[in-house]
Amino acid sequence: MVLSRFWLVIFISSIAFVMFSLFSGNSYTIDHVLNGKKDDPILISEKYIDQIPAFIKDSINKSEEKTFTINRDTLNIDTTYVYKNKTVKIYSGVQKSDGLLPTCKSTLLDLILPLMAYLAFFCGLMELLIISGVSEKLAKVLSPVFVKVFPSIPKNHPSISYMTLNFAANFLGLDSAATPFGLKAMESLQEINPEKDKASDAQIMFMCLHASGLTLIATSIIGYRAAANASNPADVMLPCIITSFIGTIAAFLIVGIRQKINFKSASLLIGLMMLIAAIVGLLMYVNHLDLIGKNYFTTNLSAIILIGIIVATLIFSFLKEKKFTEANTTVYEAFVSGANNGVKTGVTIFPYVLGMLVAISLFRNSGLFEIISDWIAFIFSNMGVNKEITDALPVALLRPFSSAGSRGFLIDSMNTFGADSMTGRLSSIFQCSAESTFYVIAVYFGSVNIKNTRYALGTMLIVDVICVITAIFVASWFF
Incomplete structure (x- = not known):
């Protein structure tokens, strides 16, 4: 009985928190919770290329892979910009475990x-x-x-x-x-x-x-x-x-x-x-x-x-x-x-x-x-x-x-x-x-x-x- 209730609490509270994060704007998508794999980059935003800073736009255009990564320092997570199908997907951080x-x-x-x-x-x-x-x-x-x-x-x-x-x-x-x-x-x-x-x-x-x-x-x-x-x-x-x-x-x-x-x-x-x-x-x-x-x-x-x-x-x-x-x-x-x-x-x-x-x-x-x-x-x-x-x-x-x-x-x-x-x-x-x-x-x-x-x-x-x-x-x- 205790294990069952604990399992339900974990399940329901996690789902509730995921939905709250999505509708409050703290998360851009919850797809990674379902389909993501451990250590995959997490999508945090998507913008048109004209909406991103000019130096990032120029770097993307110069790159053969149409990507640009900002490596701030060893203590902060990288932010990666990927240009595809007229939009730029922005990834930051990695997934902690499989979805x-x-x-x-x-x-x-x-x-x-x-x-x-x-x-x-x-x-x-x-x-x-x-x-x-x-x-x-x-x-x-x-x-x-x-x-x-x-x-x-x-x-x-x-x-x-x-x-x-x-x-x-x-x-x-x-x-x-x-x-x-x-x-x-x-x-x-x-x-x-x-x-x-x-x-x-x-x-x-x-x-x-x-x-x-x-x-x-x-x-x-x-x-x-x-x-x-x-x-x-x-x-x-x-x-x-x-x-x-x-x-x-x-x-x-x-x-x-x-x-x-x-x-x-x-x-x-x-x-x-x-x-x-x-x-x-x-x-x-x-x-x-x-x-x-x-x-x-x-x-x-x-x-x-x-x-x-x-x-x-x-x-x-x-x-x-x-x-x-x-x-x-x-x-x-x-x-x-x-x-x-x-x-x-x-x-x-x-x-x-x-x-x-x-x-x-x-x-x-x-x-x-x-x-x-x-x-x-x-x-x-x-x-x-x-x-x-x-x-x-x-x-x-x-x-x-x-x-x-x-x-x-x-x-x-x-x-x-x-x-x-x-x-x-x-x-x-x-x-x-x-x-x-x-x-x-x-x-x-x-x-x-x-x-x-x-x-x-x-x-x-x-x-x-x-x-x-x-x-x-x-x-x-x-x-």
Whole structure:
């Protein structure tokens, strides 16, 4: 219900603002909101050639392309004049994201189809894990901890192994593997959900822990920083880990208090201490490496572990081939069956993702997001917050809505202020310390047709705020 109302508010307010801008004269056309593409120039006016300044008219006539661009300075957007069919079209600025119709197309071609391919492959592997008995063994090992965090889940339930693989994939920055494991976990949890259209306590806890974004190897962030010529691309790794870890703990405490979980459980405390020890141990190892060593380690660790999971699954399936025979199938046929289920899951979640991304597209292209972010930055600056921090806030504000959009702000902030600036580093921490909340909710709850997400959205947004505040303090401390 909360998600539905929020979606309606975004949609209706964005459309209302677009129409207001058009009829008040602030916008010349709204075609870009529907048909424009990211980084396309925006048409702001159209005049007859005799109505434009003489020096611009002369420059257009001298140009073979019949265009003229005024490049004021690096801080202001260019204005381009294009002469065609007796009129001069005036363009200024670029579009922040794809319009509504291109978003529909790109959601299917650039997002859902690749996601379906990932789902097909990893769901095929998970079918092997199920039939070979690996998932059952993993669930038995981890049940003492998971039954404390998820008291409504029966002991040794298959969802435990799927959630473990999802957390591990997120932990290591394996985004392509994390989503299929997570969707399988949601499907498994839905089987024991007494109210099928309402999120269960276990599903909410899983979603909030997943969305808190605990990441040890921020491979993509390091790559973006290396491309932006950072002196040490991996220098934000520790701040990212600290921020995402605090976000994860905050999510666990907020949901745990709501669900009345026993925080004094010995097995729970042991599990938490083991996690902290693993993080500290790996940090100590990475910290003693030189720059090349850090880059080499962070680049290869995730890939090696993913390949290791694939190889181990196939070897174990070969060794337990009798179980496949007993199930009246073969290893390959089981893989194909699981992959087919992955494709069906991708088809199921497509409408949910489409609806959310189209709303976000309208929200950004309407100009409403920029106004809100500018006001928030203005309020923070008047509170005495450092300008280097307020310059990074657009990344934090857009991150819950769109990973691609916030990534664009991240790259822009590093190009504008420098990868080694406080703004560039803080933007990097914002980007890697949380998930795209609305996208995640649309995908995961949509995959099992959950309509009432209860307090999941509110909790995830609170955790996003906690991550933002933590990132600011951690970045100020480190840099």
